[in-house]
Amino acid sequence: MWLIPILPLLGAALNGLWGKRLSLRGIAAIAVGAVACSFLLALIACFSLGDAARMESYFPWIAGADFHVDFNLYLDPLSAVMSLVVTGVGLLIHIYSIGYMSGEKGVHRFFAYMNLFLFFMLTLVLAGNYLLLLVGWEGVGLCSYLLIGYYFRREDAADAGKKAFIVTRLGDLGFLLGLIVLYTTFGSLDFPVIFAEAAQFPVDSDGSGVLTLIGLLLLAGAVGKSAQIPLYIWLPDAMLGPTPVSALIHAATMVTAGVYIIARSSPIYVQAPEALLVVAVIGCITALYAATIGILQTDIKRILAYSTISQLGYMVMACGVGAFGAAVFHLMTHAFFKALLFLGAGSVIHAMGGEQDIRKMGGLRKKIPITFWTFLFASLALIGAFPFAGFFSKDEILWRTFTSSTGAGPLFWVIALLTAGLTAVYIGRLVFLTFFGESRADPEVASHIHESPKVMTVPLIVLAVLSLIGGWIGWPQFLGGSNHFEHWLEPVLAAPAAAHAAGKESIEFLLMGLSLAMAALGVYIAYYLFLKRREAADRLAQASGGIYRLLLNKYYVDEIYRFLFVKPLILGSTEVLWKTLDVKAIDGTVNLAARATRGFGDTLRKIQSGNIRSYAGWVVIGALLLIGFMVTVAA
């Protein structure tokens, strides 16, 4: 099992150390080969898994005093699904990258980082204890940093990478403290030990217990990694990295790590309903919030980025209402269609010679048909059209939300439904503006538009197929399916008591119809505003001036953060701490003491004047004092 993560690490090492001397073909062979082997191994591991979870321990990592933690890997249905998604989607994106990155300088660096990323991501999902999970957790953050800043000569790309690292690290602070509380509570960081013990704890119903604390601290990490409010700000900027990176890291895998950790810790969360409620609220708000921003963005990748945030919010919300299985299901289907959307966007950008503004596209349907059709499949999956993958997972989430035991279920459901509508609007707008209508590109650019090479389109087609059929393994029971997927995951994921007790099939059917209608409505609005009557969109924008500007500027959150945190921190550190406190107060005191000593010495020096008469005077004074002292003491 250890080979699964190690192979990409080897690939990374080979390419990193000697890649410079290899041809593109050699580099690609190493990178893709390593991932393909891992994928095969993961497949084998999954099929040989059976019912029982497997734990493999290798050697102690940290052992001192009373603390002990091993390098160990843990394979159960949850980590099996995750590692298949990671290696499978990763493999396709690696292949795609061969075409996309050809012609860039330093391709070996790119592939080395990508392989390194997969190593850490696999460590994350296969880790057998929280600390090793943290290795993967921080490692993927590092690779994200390196890959966002791949075009490191560009100042904005370097900025974006740094921002991503720092913002997620804020969340990791919570995660780290969470681990410490976990250890002090359970005396171990291994999953089986913790989950077995957590189940013995009483349900933490008033939210004051240690499990709620752990839940909230882990959530902080998840919020950073999965780009939830209020730490989502790094993800849109992360789009400055190469597009395959956005597809792999910032859509399909790394950003879902937050969802994974919540699902993984489900035995803890079900005992801490208050923490779970916070999870649901954060997810729900994020889903809606990001969708509203997505509507007005003009950069094709940024729209997808906000869409990712919104969909991640969906998954987090699903976790929050106790539907961990549905969340993981959506995580998987989302990995397929969102990776496809990004790769498709990459293909569009490739065709347009680097243009990312959808206002300058249009009418691409005919010119790049494969990209168009695959993109369309992914979009349909995203809005949850039957029978695409997204339909099943999204519907599952909506249904579970509605019937959840939190009490606020229907409210969450309404927001989620609204989000589904908005999703349809923004992705509809994206598709209509990009692929339909008249071309708005420069004639110069327009004349060069061409379909991408096979090495790029084949992964697109594979992902398109997955976006269609990927959801079928979770075909719900009332539609005649058996929902294999969730049954498989059931032993791993704890469920809150009485979560799906209520629920009639007729209601489920009604809800499903509603969500489909909502999606259709969204698509129609997009069609009406952005294809049929474009002037209507402009009029609407003018009519709603304030809100329009607020949305266009992403609620000014970046500006607010800058004003509230970044500026005071830097100014305060420079002016108050460094220049005033450190240099003037502390060092000033030290220097003052030194000067005082010297002044005192100078004064004393004057006594040693070399003048015999003054010496004689001192002798007399001294003698008098001595005699006086002896007299008084004697008396």
Place this chain on the structure above:
Amino acid sequence: MNTLLNCILFLPAAGAVVLLLVPRQQPAAIRGLALGVSIVTFLLSLVLPFRFSEQTAGMQFVTDRSWIDSLSIRYHVGVDGISLFLVLLVTFLSILCVLISWRSIQEHTKEFFFFLLLLETGTLGVFVSVDLFLFYVFWEVSLIPMYFLIGVWGHERRVYAALKFFLYTLFGSLLMLVAIIWLYNLSGTFDSQRILSAIASGTLVLSRTQQIWLFLAFFIAFAVKVPLFPLHTWLPDAHVEAPTAGSVMLAGVLLKMGTYGLLRFCLPLFPYAARELASAISVLAVVGIIYGGLVAMVQPNLKKLIAYTSVSHLGFVVLGIFSFHQTAVEGAVYQMINHGISTGALFLMVGMIYERRHSHFIRDMGGLATPAPALAVFFMITSLSSIGLPLLNNFVGEFLILLGVWQVRSLYAVLAATGVVLAVIYMLWMYQRVFLGEVRPENQNMPDLDRLEKGILLPTVFLMLLLGVCSPFFLRKMDASTLSILERVGGSEIHVQDDSPENQQRQAVRLMAPRNPAFSPLPKDERSGETVSGIAY
């Protein structure tokens, strides 16, 4: 009489003396000799961990004989689990210091290497001395070569910085000398082991007031060296002006003399005072962590930036030591070694940049990754180590410290953990301004690392990985020694202090929760947090 340890201790000094006999006109021979001596010393010291017994808490490789009879001053040296890897750190960094000065020191080569080797013996002596007088002698011996290294081979304001460094630390160490003599008057011996056993057997009783005063005198000497906020202002100046080798030794080794002294002498000799003042010292440590990080963030000078990060990192070490929790103390010792390697490597690279750009100012850099990719990679790895990325060395130390401190003073652990976030901010921001972005025209043709420089940096990166992945090899050797020190401090009060709401909650929950023995893969006493910390005391 242990030949091995004595050889390690005095070989550099002997080398320094031989160096004086080599004619000045043969700088190559001087360098070669210095390199040879430092390598042989390192190889000898490499034997230590493999012949080290993990079972005993006491000193090993001991030599204990009378030195100055009339004052009952003894030549008593030895190594235990705390000093073992610090000795290796010194011998390791000394090689790198010789190599990094290979080309950059062209004037007074002979004297430079003489002082460098003398410094090695001085610092080694500090870590192996058991006798307090001997300790003091080595403490001062390490001060003098450093003074000359900064004052003679430093940069523009070297004389000011050297004098400041000298006076600042001398001020502290004189207080320590007074305390040592007072302790001698009370106990009749300078030997710390004998004093400790006298305390343990009750033949020597230090009153509470005495303890407080003695503790403070030692503490100030060590705190200046660490440097603990607010006694740190000599450090940035000294670093900025010191030659590269001086900075490496300063950050890598000399600062650890302070934290080592706290752990070795302040804790076991004056347990009452240590417990009384632990909270106050922890406050200073936490302030140092955050303050050092914030001030580092806005430094325009690379060396100053790294100097302030030392204030932050060493704050972690002090916080760990004064938690009196074994996990945290081991983390602190581990962190001393980590900091020596990582910060040492950072200073080495800043020195390499300086040789090319003749500047320490970040504004003069920019885009260096384009002309010097290898340097950029090494710098990245070292920065990540310094940030505390898992699988690299600093993570292990920081995590253990936070884990231990949390169990004693939760709030402090939370505050200290923000230092980890600050570390990301200042390191990455600095890295971006130095290495990323469009390359400046004057840096266009900056040469990348050559073989020698890569050879210097590779071992440091190797150690960062080794310490990050194979920590039990190092940590297990510290178990017995840290435990014995903490036993002397007497940690029984610590559990009384641990009345944070979380802990009470935990206790309550534990009482309520029925335990199912079927789920426990470990024996019970290893599993529960309370009993585990109970073992330590």
